[in-house]
Amino acid sequence: MEGMDFLGLLYEYIKADFIIVAVALYALGMFLKGAPGIKDWVIPFVLLGTGIVFTVLTLAIILEQGFTAKVILEGVLQGILCAALAVFSNQMIKQVQKREKNTP
Secondary structure, X not given: OOXXXXXHHXXXXXXXXXXXXXXXXXXHHHHHHHOOOOOHHHHHHHHHHHHHHHXXXXXXXXXXXXXXXXXXXXXXXXHHHHHHHHHHHHHHHHHHHHHHHHOO
């Protein structure tokens, strides 16, 4: 599957209310990347946990759906997708930059 197909698939399944969460996770990942003492392998796990918390809170509080089992399950699934989008986007940017650097 090509990169753009994967992004299109993620956008199809991530609710519009949570695209901002994916953007915030990307920014958080960039911040953590520059923070001393944070190992690279830890960053996706931090983004995953943060994404789940952000999406559950968004559903429950901002969208006023309350803390129900359905909200928590949907928040977990949306949080996983948002974290995946943030990490995947970062990797796509790195690969394009790497390709441009190696192309004469």
